[in-house]
Amino acid sequence: MEAAGAAALPRLCALLLPFLAVATCLDVPSHGCYWTGCQSKWFGVCAARYYLNSQSDDCDGLCMGSKSPPCLPLHTHFYCCKPGIPKVTNKCGHCKIKLDFGKEFICCSDCSEPTIMDKNTKLGYCKSGADLTMQLKPQETFHWVAGPWMMCSSPCDGGIRYRDVACYGSLDDNTIKHYPVDDASCSADEMPAKQEGCNQQSCGDPETTQAMNPKRSGMSGWLVALIVFLGLGAIGGIAFTSYTYYRRRASGSSGFVYVMMEAYY
Template sequence: MDHLLLPSLLLLPLFLAGEVLSVISFNLPSHGCHWTESCHSKWLGGCGSGYIIVDQSDDCKGLCPVADYPACLPFHTHFHCCRPDVPKVSKECIKCKNKLDFGDEYVCCTDCSDPYLLDKNSKLGYCKTESDLVMQLKPLETFRWIVGPWMVCSSPCDGGIRYRDVGCFGNMEDTSIKHYPMDDSRCSSEEMPVRHESCNVKSCEDYSEGNLNTNEQSAMSGWLITILILFGLVAIGGFVLVVYTFYKRRISSSSGVVYIMLDGYS
């Protein structure tokens, strides 16, 4: 056993020296995120002062700026390091889908990758890519009531109710963003338009009496027109008869056959 333990003890200082050199050898960039260029011990290695470990990989997962590194020895790995920072003010978040909403402001990465925060109060965080963590104040937001058209009354008479859609909508000063629905509490309750009201309050009996009078007037008008038409036809017929009789008499009086009867001489 002693002859096996002795070589191990001789190699131990070399192993420890390699670990120390590996920790000292890798260079940290001044900002952003990076993968360590060499493999480091999972126990003694790390990202260095000011950086945090966000991921580990034997071959950098192919994300290193140079060709893929060969796989590390057992218990060794590359470290993905990021330097946390407070976001700077920018106007680039409005275009990104991957942004964090903090009510009056957005937090995002300048390349629109996913932002990560270590403290939501101070907004201390980082981006896994080399992009910067930035913050943008939201455009001025206003809220107003929007009403729809009135629907058909529930009754034609004797009083009914009609409804319409009323909703609270938000609108940004950025005209490229259309209005969007919000909770009613965001709009002033005192100015809220009514959602329903009474309609067709007139009694159905009034409509019946009005229809009856209208029918009676229509019937009387019909009879009057019929009588006038009949009188007109009789008058026209009488006039035609008179003209025809006069014409026949005139023809009969202006022509005739005169017969002369002569007695024959014997």
């Protein structure tokens, strides 16, 4: 029994050696990420408060040569990252890769892809080792916008007219004046009326009738103007014809000879 136990001890030490002797390729930083030394693919661990992100035999090309010896079979390097709360900056505006959390953007200071572990606290990290940052969005306000009233549906005895009412949003930095949004974003209690009554006067009222039919009270103005124009044209035509006839008579070489004979009784 003692001989069997003595023979099993070297085997146990050989199995535990990868876990006890961990050669790191980079020093463990106080924040960000780092590569571990060669560890078992199934039992690799990170330092306290660091989380395993990925693995690679050569640290994605960072642990070559004298920095780290080649890993044994079934062993690999692990990439460990320490999560933290993002710092508030204004660096996310120019980054194409960023996460939208409604009132703020989450990004990495080098514009790489961020990893968020808790959406409530925004706890996360950047795999590149850059700082996790957060940029607050400009304050957005919503208000109702009412269009002009349309024509009344009836000239008298009560009608209804309508208008368009929609909800619009705007930003406090004046980058965009206003833009349409869903009506649920505006307060329903402050919504202007979309319709109202109009032309409540009775159709039997003489003043209403006069206003509705102003042409029936007398001869229309255009008809009077037409009669006057035709009359002036007729007078002008007669005068022109008479003048032409007179000129022809006065300038002609022949004429009438009037012989007056005195009667004798």
